[in-house]
Amino acid sequence: MSLLLVMPGRDTEPVRDALRRASPGLDVRVWPDVGDPARVLMAVTWNHPPGCFDALPALRVISSYGAGVDHLLRDPRLPAGVPVVRVVDPNLVQDMVEYAVGAVCAWRRGFEVYRQRQQRAEWVPVPYDRDRSALVLGLGELGGAVARALAGIGFDVSGWSRTPKAIRDVRCQVGRDALEAALPAAAAVVCLLPLTPATEGILDRRLLARFRPGSLLLNLARGAHVVESDLLEALDRGRPAAAWMDVFADEPLPPEHPFWRHPAVTVTPHVASLTDPDSVAVQLVATYRRAESGGPFRHVVDPARGY
Numbered sequence: 497m498s499l500l501l502v503m504p505g506r507d508t509e510p511v512r513d514a515l516r517r518a519s520p521g522l523d524v525r526v527w528p529d530v531g532d533p534a535r536v537l538m539a540v541t542w543n544h545p546p547g548c549f550d551a552l553p554a555l556r557v558i559s560s561y562g563a564g565v566d567h568l569l570r571d572p573r574l575p576a577g578v579p580v581v582r583v584v585d586p587n588l589v590q591d592m593v594e595y596a597v598g599a600v601c602a603w604r605r606g607f608e609v610y611r612q613r614q615q616r617a618e619w620v621p622v623p624y625d626r627d628r629s630a631l632v633l634g635l636g637e638l639g640g641a642v643a644r645a646l647a648g649i650g651f652d653v654s655g656w657s658r659t660p661k662a663i664r665d666v667r668c669q670v671g672r673d674a675l676e677a678a679l680p681a682a683a684a685v686v687c688l689l690p691l692t693p694a695t696e697g698i699l700d701r702r703l704l705a706r707f708r709p710g711s712l713l714l715n716l717a718r719g720a721h722v723v724e725s726d727l728l729e730a731l732d733r734g735r736p737a738a739a740w741m742d743v744f745a746d747e748p749l750p751p752e753h754p755f756w757r758h759p760a761v762t763v764t765p766h767v768a769s770l771t772d773p774d775s776v777a778v779q780l781v782a783t784y785r786r787a788e789s790g791g792p793f794r795h796v797v798d799p800a801r802g803y
C-alpha cells in the first residue's frame with residue numbers, strides 16, 4: 497500500500513525524504529504520479545485540486561500537512577466517510593508562540609521606531625504603555641499556548657473560544673457578547689481561530705469598532721478572518737492603530753495590495769509557524785500505521801464543526 501502527497505506548488509522533496517527516514521520501506525507517491533490508485537491508503541495534502549481523491553478506492557484517511565484544514569473542507573468532492581486529520585506538533589506550537597510573543601513585545605516596545613531612528617542617529621526613547629493586556633481569539637493548540645506564554649511573561653490575558661475553557665492565569669470567555677466586551681480592554685488582539693463558516697469575516701467593521709484606540713491586531717490564522725477593506729478603514733481611525741499580518745485573503749499578497757506600503761501594517765509571508773517535515777513525518781507515519789490496522793485516528797477533524 498502507499499502514502500500519497502498531494503501538495504501542488506510545494507517542494508515535496510523534504511517531506512518525502514523525511515517520511516522515508518521515519519519509515520524506510522514506506523511507498524511514498526507524489527501526486528499526480530499516483531502509481532496504482534487501488535494501493536493509496538493515505539493522502540497528505542496542502543491545497544489539493546478538488547476531485548483528486550475520486551478514484552482512490554482504498555483511501556482510509558486524509559491528513560492536512562498543517563494545522564489548518566479549511567483547504568480540505570472547502571472541497572465539495574471530499575470523499576464522505578473518509579476521516580480527515582490534521583497536524584498537531586510541538587514545533588508548530590513553539591514556533592507560533594515565539595512569533596506571537598515576539599511580535600507583541602516588539603510592537604509594544606517600539607523596536608521598529610528605533611530602527612527608523614537609528615538611520616538618523618536619533619537617541620530618543622519611545623514611551624510605552626505600561627498596560628500589558630492581550631486577548632487571544634481561539635484557545636486551541638496554538639491559541640492556548642500563546643495565551644499561556646503571554647500570561648507567563650506577565651501579560652493580563654483574556655481568551656475566547658467556542659466552548660468554555662479553564663487555563664491558568666487566562667480569563668477564558670465564550671459567546672459574542674463576551675467577545676465584544678473584552679475587545680475594548682485589550683492592547684493586543686491575537687487571532688488564532690480556525691477558518692470556518694462561523695469565523696469567516698469575523699474581524700469586520702462591527703468588531704473592529706470595538707478595538708481600543710492605539711491597539712494592535714495580529715492575524716496569524718487565516719486571511720479570510722479579516723475583512724481587509726474594513727481593517728484599512730479601522731486603521732485610519734486608529735483602532736486598531738497597527739496590524740501585524742501573517743495571512744491574507746489572497747496569498748501571495750499581490751504586489752499592489754495596500755498592506756505592503758501601509759505605515760501601520762507589518763506583513764510576513766505566512767511564516768508564523770512552518771510545518772517541520774522531520775517532526776511531522778513521525779506523526780504522519782503513525783497515522784499511516786493506524787490506517788493499516790483500521791484506526792482509530794488521532795486529531796480527527798469534525799467536518800460539521802469545520803475544524
Ligand code: NDP
Pocket residue numbers: 562563564565588633634635636637638639640656657658659660661688689690691692694695716717718742743766767768769770803
Ligand atoms: P485548534 O482547532 O486546536 O483550536 C481552535 C480554537 O478556536 C479552539 O479553541 C476553538 O474553540 C476556537 N474556535 C473555533 N471556532 C470558534 C468560534 N466560532 N468561536 C469561538 N472560538 C472558536 O486550532 P489550532 O490552534 O491548532 O490552529 C488554529 C489556526 O491557526 C489553524 O486553523 C490555522 O488556520 C492557523 N495556523 C496558522 C499558521 C501560520 O503559520 N500562520 C500555522 C498553523 C496554523 P473550542 O476550544 O471551544 O473548540
Ligand code: OXD
Pocket residue numbers: 561562563564565769770771
Ligand atoms: C497551517 C498553516 O495551517 O501553516 O499549518 O497555516
